Amino acid sequence: MRNPSIVLACLVLALSGCGSNPHDKTTPVSILSAEQGKAPLSEVVPVKQVLRPQDVLDVIFRLDTTRQQAYTLQPGDQLELTFYNATQLSGSRLVMPDGTVDLPYVPPLKVAGMTVAQAQQVVARHYAKVLKDSEKDVFLSVSKPLAQTDNLRNTLLHPVTGLSREITVNSDGRASFPLLGTLPLQGMSVDEVQKTLEDGYAREASKVGAVVHVDVLLKSTAANEVYVLGEVAQPGAYPIRRPVSVLEALALARGSNVGARLDQVVVMHRRGSNVEARVYDASKAADGDAMQFAYLQPDDLLYVPKSRLVEAGQLSKQIADVILFQGISFGFNYRVDNKNNNN
Numbered sequence: 001m002r003n004p005s006i007v008l009a010c011l012v013l014a015l016s017g018c019g020s021n022p023h024d025k026t027t028p029v030s031i032l033s034a035e036q037g038k039a040p041l042s043e044v045v046p047v048k049q050v051l052r053p054q055d056v057l058d059v060i061f062r063l064d065t066t067r068q069q070a071y072t073l074q075p076g077d078q079l080e081l082t083f084y085n086a087t088q089l090s091g092s093r094l095v096m097p098d099g100t101v102d103l104p105y106v107p108p109l110k111v112a113g114m115t116v117a118q119a120q121q122v123v124a125r126h127y128a129k130v131l132k133d134s135e136k137d138v139f140l141s142v143s144k145p146l147a148q149t150d151n152l153r154n155t156l157l158h159p160v161t162g163l164s165r166e167i168t169v170n171s172d173g174r175a176s177f178p179l180l181g182t183l184p185l186q187g188m189s190v191d192e193v194q195k196t197l198e199d200g201y202a203r204e205a206s207k208v209g210a211v212v213h214v215d216v217l218l219k220s221t222a223a224n225e226v227y228v229l230g231e232v233a234q235p236g237a238y239p240i241r242r243p244v245s246v247l248e249a250l251a252l253a254r255g256s257n258v259g260a261r262l263d264q265v266v267v268m269h270r271r272g273s274n275v276e277a278r279v280y281d282a283s284k285a286a287d288g289d290a291m292q293f294a295y296l297q298p299d300d301l302l303y304v305p306k307s308r309l310v311e312a313g314q315l316s317k318q319i320a321d322v323i324l325f326q327g328i329s330f331g332f333n334y335r336v337d338n339k340n341n342n343n
Helices: 116-126 148-156 190-206 246-252 282-286 312-326
Strands: 008-013 026-032 056-064 078-083 091-094 138-144 164-168 174-177 181-184 211-220 225-230 236-239 265-271 274-280 301-304
Touching: 056 148, 056 190, 116 138, 164 174, 190 211, 225 246, 246 282, 246 301
Parallel strands: 026 274, 225 301
Antiparallel strands: 008 026, 056 164, 056 211, 078 091, 078 138, 174 181, 225 236, 265 274, 265 301
16 A cells, blocks of 8 residues: 555444344444554554453442431422421421422422421421411421432342342443443443443432442353454354454464465454454464564454455455355444545
């Protein structure tokens, strides 16, 4: 290639087998080619444990219920009202779902969000026309507070496992969490997931003056596979127990065919919500001339072309032809669209 570095804007389409779904979402892809002489060094795919569909996480919540601010009333609280000089008005009152409390001789009063002292002042002010010296006559307390931190605890609490949850990454790479909803996890490390959850729950807990800590553990992982396509003897999906080099992946597929362009193999690797396609010179690795080896991680795809890849459009056509002709079925396929014509 004449240009030392080419980054082409591409798309990735999540597919199942060789079929397509018009409603599937696309993901940006970059095709990278390094400077001559530095390619073997810069085209190494870093080894990193990332989450994939069907991985299972253990998420443990630790709730700090120490209140750092005055308690505020909310729907469900039971108020005890005492009128010293009008005992017939005394009694218990429930804060309704709309945040109001019904009292005799005055209209419903909005008290949700107030402190007990603020609510007492509001009640006394409204009874000023009914009672003489009402500010000294009214006393309000909360007999059965449904504390906001209790609501938070109830939201996080699981009826069987308590303050821990077993979370499975769905086929779309997302997972559901209490209070936070659905989050994308595919391609993230466990540490990155923990940081995301810590930040999310910190925002929610701060609304009620509480603190939530989250511990995330990887309980189990889905079967690890890499996909080898193109000019190889046996294209398909191959189970692995560790990251494998490009040469090992070629060996799993029983080697390359005659005429295969080993100097132009493509390693497609997902990084979070993006996918990179890196061109790698496997012929140098085979001859022992490479400074470092490129490694495939679970769900990576190795493609061995039948001709030199001059532009992204050729890569798109070759991979599409292989998928349709060979009927390869795997977790996600790639569609690469040519956006530039760099030779």
